[in-house]
Amino acid sequence: TQLLEQSPQFLSIQEGENLTVYCNSSSVFSSLQWYRQEPGEGPVLLVTVVTGGEVKKLKRLTFQFGDARKDSSLHITAAQPGDTGLYLCAGLRSNDYKLSFGAGTTVTVRA
Amino acid sequence: EAGVVQSPRYKIIEKKQPVAFWCNPISGHNTLYWYLQNLGQGPELLIRYENEEAVDDSQLPKDRFSAERLKGVDSTLKIQPAELGDSAVYLCASSQTPYTEAFFGQGTRLTVV
Numbered sequence: 551t552q553l554l555e556q557s558p559q560f561l562s563i564q565e566g567e568n569l570t571v572y573c574n575s576s577s578v579f580s581s582l583q584w585y586r587q588e589p590g591e592g593p594v595l596l597v598t599v600v601t602g603g604e605v606k607k608l609k610r611l612t613f614q615f616g617d618a619r620k621d622s623s624l625h626i627t628a629a630q631p632g633d634t635g636l637y638l639c640a641g642l643r644s645n646d647y648k649l650s651f652g653a654g655t656t657v658t659v660r661a
Numbered sequence: 662e663a664g665v666v667q668s669p670r671y672k673i674i675e676k677k678q679p680v681a682f683w684c685n686p687i688s689g690h691n692t693l694y695w696y697l698q699n700l701g702q703g704p705e706l707l708i709r710y711e712n713e714e715a716v717d718d719s720q721l722p723k724d725r726f727s728a729e730r731l732k733g734v735d736s737t738l739k740i741q742p743a744e745l746g747d748s749a750v751y752l753c754a755s756s757q758t759p760y761t762e763a764f765f766g767q768g769t770r771l772t773v774v
Contacts, residue, residue: 552703554703556703580760581760583762583763585765590767590770591767591768592665592667592752592754592765592766592767592768593704593752593765594765595762595763595764595765598762636701638703638704640703640763642760644760646717647709647759647760648706648709648717649694649706649709649763650706651696651703651704651705652703653702653703654701654702654703656701
């Protein structure tokens with residue numbers, strides 16, 4: 551059973567369109583991290599959100615942490631082919647410091 | 662600053678053979694993780710170290726997998742004997758503390774034939 555559920559599993563869009571990836575759980579996390587992974591490489595950290603309700607922006611990427619610290623979303627505005635990759639969310643539990651990952655969302659941006 | 666370094670990048674072995682992976686974390690990072698990642702899936706934790714102590718190895722298949730981090734710096738993950746189902750990418754990550762961001766190496770892609 552996956553502790554973190556990501557949706558959708560796959561997303562294919564045209565360059566210039568917007569997209570949102572969701573990460574949901576019934577568990578509360580002390581922080582949540584988003585990574586992007588390209589084929590043959592390890593995950594690269596994009597952002598960490600810590601406070602419930604927090605919103606962080608990284609150029610065209612907007613990350614939000616739910617008020618209850620159980621869910622998060624990643625929104626990309628005007629997607630570009632360079633945004634193509636596997637997007638992973640990972641939650642850190644404060645009781646045992648276990649960093650658990652979702653199954654990932656494969657994003658393909660077509661030129 | 663150098664990132665997490667893993668070697669080898671790729672390994673092909675026959676089933677029932679042993680294999681070992683090596684990881685050198687970012688300097689000063691006390692927490693070290695080994696994850697297993699199947700194609701198109703998220704990483705799954707195998708073991709977490711705080712310095713030289715394995716504090717979470719509940720997901721490590723101990724009948725064939727072993728790991729060590731003797732001096733609290735670099736680490737080795739071993740499989741003996743390997744099975745076909747062990748084919749995957751083995752990722753190492755490190756963080757300064759157990760509650761700060763984890764940074765990953767490029768991984769070792771293992772193929773068991």
